Amino acid sequence: MxxxxxxxxxxxxxxxxxxxxxxxxxxxxxxxxxxxxxxxxxxxxxxxxxxxxxxxxxxxxxxxxxxxxxxxxxxxxxxxxxxxxxxxxxxxxxxxxxxxxxxxxxxxxxxxxxxxxxxxxxxxxxxxxxxxxxxxxxxxxxxxxxxxxxxxxxxxxxxxxxxxxxxxxxxxxxxxxxxxxxxxxxxxxxxxxxxxxxxxxxxxxxxxxxxxxxxxxxxxxxxxxxxGELPATGAPLAERIDYSLDGGLTLVDFDTPQSVILFGQRGLERHDPDFFPAYVMAQILGGGGFSSRLMEEVREKRGLTYGIGAYLYPMDLSEMFMGMTSTVNARAGETVAVIRDEWLRLAEDGVSAEELERAQTYLTGAYPLRFDGNGRIANILVGMQMDALTPDYIRTRNDRINAVTVEDIQRVASELVDLDGLHFVVVGKPEGLEATN
Missing domain, CATH: 3.30.830.10 (Metalloenzyme, LuxS/M16 peptidase-like)
Known part of the structure; x- marks a missing residue:
């Protein structure tokens, strides 16, 4: 009962x-x-x-x-x-x-x-x-x-x-x-x-x-x-570490019909002044749904995968800009080439006004949907505290998203998106790829 x-x-x-x-x-x-x-x-x-x-x-x-x-x-x-x-x-x-x-x-x-x-x-x-x-x-x-x-x-x-x-x-x-x-x-x-x-x-x-x-x-x-009865202090926190992986490609040989492709580069701290432009930029490049550039170019146009995404990954002690997909071994080389092309296009050309508006509409509309139960709200509130945010963030967050301009993203993309620093780890029997290390 x-x-x-x-x-x-x-x-x-x-x-x-x-x-x-x-x-x-x-x-x-x-x-x-x-x-x-x-x-x-x-x-x-x-x-x-x-x-x-x-x-x-x-x-x-x-x-x-x-x-x-x-x-x-x-x-x-x-x-x-x-x-x-x-x-x-x-x-x-x-x-x-x-x-x-x-x-x-x-x-x-x-x-x-x-x-x-x-x-x-x-x-x-x-x-x-x-x-x-x-x-x-x-x-x-x-x-x-x-x-x-x-x-x-x-x-x-x-x-x-x-x-x-x-x-x-x-x-x-x-x-x-x-x-x-x-x-x-x-x-x-x-x-x-x-x-x-x-x-x-x-x-x-x-x-x-x-x-x-x-x-x-x-x-x-x-x-x-x-x-009240827990120890007053715990062990010293681990030291901060800078992401230090250079661009290139690492192959992990594994007998499987599909290659898993993980890719990434250095990211951005959660409290960097440019975090929101970078966040919207990442949504345009590889966010959820079928409207991102990577989904359009890798899945919709070429049928190379069922899904692909890219996202900012700020941690307490470091940060990355990551993505993942999988494809049949025979088309792994083509998939990596398309991802690299989109990385370069973002760095050089930024985004369009239409892409920005679409991303802002999605991000601001989806945000209230996160607050759909006691447990999820409690989880969000603790996460905000750990990120040193204030309670009014919930009220101002969408305004910060909507304040991002095309020019903001162009500037951030030119500074953050780094094709030479983009590293791929591919697990499988990929064709058309050679390891660089």
């Missing part, structure tokens, strides 16, 4: 009008924890989002994959409850916990009915403060992680991404897969996981937001209860 009520609640909220005009209250708890709150009391349901800066980039030397494995174990028993008991308790409350580890953050998402909030948050507190890391749970989850690593070893997209990051970032954490390797994950001990927990879940790096049926006072009390 509880499951049914929660399902109905989620469905009802999903039908509320999508909107980007929301009232954000900035709160601070007596313990000093800051959060953003959107109160919505019409439905007895709340979403809480926590994010700890640093993520898997805080793995200790030789312990790659420890933070990823530790994060996966947070819901595998806490306090006096083993994994099975914790799962039963969570399900009995119709609560949803999600624990995820990324390069730059460990993210924790919670959805729960108001009537069960206190009990669910006590479960979360125990998961954060008192994870058990039982040996049987470690071995079970370790085996799942290892299965994923071995699967990725023969997945062309994963292979391309892994090789590109190795070339671009070397020994930096960005240069290796956050899941770790078979050897590194196999060697991880319980002590390594305990150390990883202390390294990333520190009070000094947490960001929080809540959306739904909760008041400011309730939220601040909750934050102190949830986070």
């Amino acid at each position: 509880i499951r049914f009520v929660l399902a109905v609640t989620l469905t009802l909220f999903a039908t509320l009008p999508a909107r980007a005009e929301i009232d954000i209250l900035e709160v601070e708890s007596p313990g000093g924890f800051k959060a953003w709150l959107v109160e919505e009391h019409s439905i007895p349901f709340v979403a809480l989002e926590l994010r700890f800066r640093g993520g898997t980039s805080l793995d200790a030397p030789g312990k790659r994959g420890a933070i990823n494995l530790m994060t996966a174990l947070l819901e595998e028993g806490a306090g006096e409850m083993d994994s099975q008991a914790f799962t039963i308790a969570t399900e009995s409350l119709a609560a949803e916990f999600r624990f995820r580890a990324h390069d730059d953050a460990v993210a924790i998402s919670v959805k729960v009915l108001t009537e069960n909030r206190a009990e669910a948050m006590e479960l979360l507190r125990q998961a954060l403060i008192e994870p058990r890391f039982d040996e049987d749970a470690i071995e079970r989850v370790r085996s799942q992680v290892l299965a994923g690593i071995m699967s990725d070893a023969t997945d062309p997209e994963a292979m391309a991404s892994r090789r590109f990051h190795e070339l671009a970032f070397g020994d930096h954490p960005y240069g290796s897969v956050s899941d770790g390797t078979v050897d590194s994950v196999t060697a991880l001990s319980r002590d390594d996981l305990t150390a990883a927990h202390g390294a990333v879940l520190g009070q000094d790096r947490v960001f929080a937001s809540a959306v739904g049926d909760i008041t400011a006072e309730e939220l601040t009390d909750l934050l102190d209860t949830l986070l």
